[in-house]
Amino acid sequence: MTGEENHNSDFRRLIERRRKFIDGLEANRGEINLDIFEDFYPDRAHFVYELLQNAEDAGATEVSFTLMADRVICEHDGRMFTIEDVTSITGIHDSTKAKSKDKIGKFGVGFKSVFVYTQVPAILSGDFAFQIVQQVLPEQIASDTSLGHRTRFEFPFNNPKKPPQEAYAEIGAGLNGLDEKTLLFLSNLQSVKWRIGTDAPGEVLRHKHSDFHFEVLKQTDGRTTSSSHFLKFDQAVPGLEKQCVAVAFPLDLLPAMPQFDQRKHLSEQMKIIPAEPGNVAVFFPAVNETSGLRFHLHGPFVPAMSRASIKDSEANTPLYEQIATLAAHTLHRIKELGLLSTEFLSVLPNPQDQISPRYKGIRAAIIEEMKSQPLTPTYAREHAPANRLIQARASLKELLSEDDIEFLVDYDDATPLWAIGATQRSSRIDNFLTGLSIRDWGLDRLIETLRQKAREEDGLFPTKPDEKFLSWLKCKDQSWMQEFYALMYDEVSLKSYLTSCALRTGL
Structure with a gap:
């Protein structure tokens, strides 16, 4: 038996199985309703995404939709249908994922969303040309050799519950609504085209x-x-x-x-x-x-x-x-x-x-x-672990270099570095930096550290200043000292102002 005879035989057996299923539905009329699938979808043109999804699975790079007053046609350049695809698209199940784990979803319940608009969808792909009646029964139709290696889906607007004008409007809105996120997470599809009427x-x-x-x-x-x-x-x-x-x-x-510009760095x-x-x-x-x-x-x-x-x-x-x-x-x-x-x-x-x-x-x-x-931006325009960083006002960061921090700030492993600061309090940047639990090391900490190093105490008696501290201090020029005292003056003035405000308001 040739390959063509094999797939014809498989197709006939599938039709026979589906006819038996239809006969069973007839025997249970009023108890089993396939129209329930129409209520599952958030928008009435959802099947557009179902078709794109399955074109992606078929390895298609291009998909096109042609919307007319009485029907919509979808074509893609992906892999031709197999008997497994025919079985799947006419079945009622979740998907063929169990058999093909690398597929997005194949033709599962999602494809049934097309029946919102049509009672008899038609598919032409490779060796198969058929329409689906009663949602599950494939019937052979004439093939179209002009398709070549393309697959075509055709959906006439013949669902009595959905007037053609309404179907046209809904699908047109769905196609025009395709945006940049439509292709963002796909691997194969590079283009989706559509034509709505004229x-x-x-x-x-x-x-x-x-x-x-x-x-x-x-x-x-x-x-x-x-x-x-x-x-x-x-x-x-x-x-x-x-x-x-x-x-x-x-x-x-x-x-x-x-x-x-492709030639320039991103x-x-x-x-x-x-x-x-x-x-x-x-x-x-x-x-x-x-x-x-x-x-x-x-x-x-x-x-x-x-x-x-x-x-x-x-x-x-x-x-x-x-x-x-x-x-x-x-x-x-x-x-x-x-x-x-x-x-x-x-x-x-x-x-x-x-x-x-x-x-x-x-x-x-x-x-x-x-x-x-080393991912958090630093004041020196580099990156470091947030656990290594300290935070302060920009004026203090300008005053104290990395060498100063190494001398003044206690640390266990790597020398602390200044973190970048947000230009606006309670902004998203400021809130994110706060969430990193970067420790504060402001002017109060600097003054306390200088006090300790300048006059250490041994019991009740003060000792001489730390020699290393004196050496560090002697290296500072007059401009640095002016900046330091200006910074302290600003801090004292700010605290005085805040205290005055609190007293006036009764806080």
């Missing part, structure tokens, strides 16, 4: 500038209407080597840069900005899932049936933990790229942020990494 065609394109830097363009009639840049870092999931967890940070051009042109809000995606954004973070997350999570949120499942716990580790490790890459600036700290989660419980491990991992590794 309107100008639209397209979302993804361009890879480097291993971490991606640009997603949205175009209308070939003209770019928006351009979004991202840093994306991913890591393979153990046991699912073709699936990844990922974090992505939006980028924006620096004020002096009119456009991105840090000379762009900065990381907060995502407002940060999305959680299972390849596509889960629209009802809130992390409370200011960057995007992705993982092959077990979603709720609607795909609008992440299911409360133990199976997702290892993915949360892996994303937390990945988020902490990305800080080293961001530093290497020259983008771990003081301003970047406003993107990171601080203690005041309302983080959803399942994502709090990400904040904890980032804080721990910043404390223990």
